[in-house]
Amino acid sequence: MNPLPVTDADLDAYVDGQLLPSRVAAVEDALVRDPxxxxxxxxxxxxxADLRDALDPWLAEPIPDRLLAAASGPTTGPSARSPExxxxxxxxLTAVVATLMVGLGAGWFARDMQLERAGTPTTFxxxxxxxxxxxxADANRPVEVWAPEEKRLVAWLSKRLGFPVxxxxxxxxxxxxxxxxxxxxxxxxxxxxxxxxADKQRLSLQVRKQPVDGGEVAFRYALENGVGVFYWxxxxxxxxxxxxxxxxxxxxxxxxxxxxxxxxxxxxxx
Amino acid sequence: MADVxxxxxxxxxxxxxxxxxxxxxxxVLTGDTNRADDLVQDTLARAWEKRRLWAxxxxxxxxxxxxxxxxxxxxxxxxxxxxxxxxxxxGGEGHEAWQIPVRATQYARVELxxxxxxxxxxxxxQREVLLLAAVxxxxxxxxxxxxxxxxxxxxxxxxxxRAKLRNAFADAPAGAGGLxxxx
Numbered sequence: 001m002n003p004l005p006v007t008d009a010d011l012d013a014y015v016d017g018q019l020l021p022s023r024v025a026a027v028e029d030a031l032v033r034d035p036x037x038x039x040x041x042x043x044x045x046x047x048x049a050d051l052r053d054a055l056d057p058w059l060a061e062p063i064p065d066r067l068l069a070a071a072s073g074p075t076t077g078p079s080a081r082s083p084e085x086x087x088x089x090x091x092x093l094t095a096v097v098a099t100l101m102v103g104l105g106a107g108w109f110a111r112d113m114q115l116e117r118a119g120t121p122t123t124f125x126x127x128x129x130x131x132x133x134x135x136x137a138d139a140n141r142p143v144e145v146w147a148p149e150e151k152r153l154v155a156w157l158s159k160r161l162g163f164p165v166x167x168x169x170x171x172x173x174x175x176x177x178x179x180x181x182x183x184x185x186x187x188x189x190x191x192x193x194x195x196x197x198a199d200k201q202r203l204s205l206q207v208r209k210q211p212v213d214g215g216e217v218a219f220r221y222a223l224e225n226g227v228g229v230f231y232w233x234x235x236x237x238x239x240x241x242x243x244x245x246x247x248x249x250x251x252x253x254x255x256x257x258x259x260x261x262x263x264x265x266x267x268x269x270x
Numbered sequence: 271m272a273d274v275x276x277x278x279x280x281x282x283x284x285x286x287x288x289x290x291x292x293x294x295x296x297x298v299l300t301g302d303t304n305r306a307d308d309l310v311q312d313t314l315a316r317a318w319e320k321r322r323l324w325a326x327x328x329x330x331x332x333x334x335x336x337x338x339x340x341x342x343x344x345x346x347x348x349x350x351x352x353x354x355x356x357x358x359x360x361g362g363e364g365h366e367a368w369q370i371p372v373r374a375t376q377y378a379r380v381e382l383x384x385x386x387x388x389x390x391x392x393x394x395x396q397r398e399v400l401l402l403a404a405v406x407x408x409x410x411x412x413x414x415x416x417x418x419x420x421x422x423x424x425x426x427x428x429x430x431x432r433a434k435l436r437n438a439f440a441d442a443p444a445g446a447g448g449l450x451x452x453x
Binding site for chain 1: 279281282283285286287289290291293294297298307310311314315318319379381382385386389400401403404405407409410425428429432435436
């Protein structure tokens, strides 16, 4: 039985691992018989690997805020563009942009500002959930400084936030500290501590100073696009505990965090 | 907030996870880092607008690639039409020129720098097929859906892209890339 002759398409599919199983034998047979063909296939395979080597580092680059914002939900107003693009589009779009700014954009931004001013930190929970989703999904580098260097981590974050922060010990709830990082906040930088349990579920606790005195806010719960967030405000600091765990579990951990911070506060006050 | 008619939101973790890949695809399409991020931004906005059309549970990344390809093609068509009337654009023919600075990514191996230069010289249709097949490892049938072209066209573009790269390396002066031939 004579198999169909080997085509370029067969060779490409073979290189990409997409060849139909029924054709593999024919291609491999041809490669054995034709060393030049085998060399070209090996070359293409190496080039695939080289392309990945060349392009994979781009994936690790930090994501600009404007893209995080664009991912967080439908936009109704104009959004920030790169400076170069701004220049290119500025002239023809001025009128359109102005109309949008007044008509739609202002409304949206005003809403956020109003809520923020009213002491309902919706922006914070949304941002906390987004930040959590971003870093918790990162298998290799969820944090900047790892748990074994907790002392250095806490000192660094305290310095950057301008007040002493600490990483609560959540071992009693089954969550161990992974480490932490500094993240951009709405107005103030935010400290993030990441925790993980035996099931590889991750929680993050984010702490930042309140831009305005929002008073005390008891535990509140928000579900932001599948990420649960408990947040509360105390002593002019906002706290957000986020995770893809159920509400009861998140609340239990939240209480432990809250209790430890209160105990710490009391010991400092003494 | 309680907009009853609003379709359900796109899954945030998947969306965030897709952004780096969208940025990469956008850079390969536009050949320019800033323009790439603009394209990603437009793509995300469009995805939210059109989220009703996403079949929950299907591959979000492939769906986003489809949207990005369409947004890119539309913008390019628009830019071309504008160019007929306006001739003061600074970049000349540069719309598809590859401007991603190789220096931005310091490759440890010389071949990678060289490879990126050659990839940058491929026509954009071939670049994107190469990226989707070799790097994103989509199946040819999926690529056909993303680009709205027949599978046969996917394969012929891929084959031409590979042939061009092969020739580019073969034509390279012995001094530049000759070392890799020694095995």
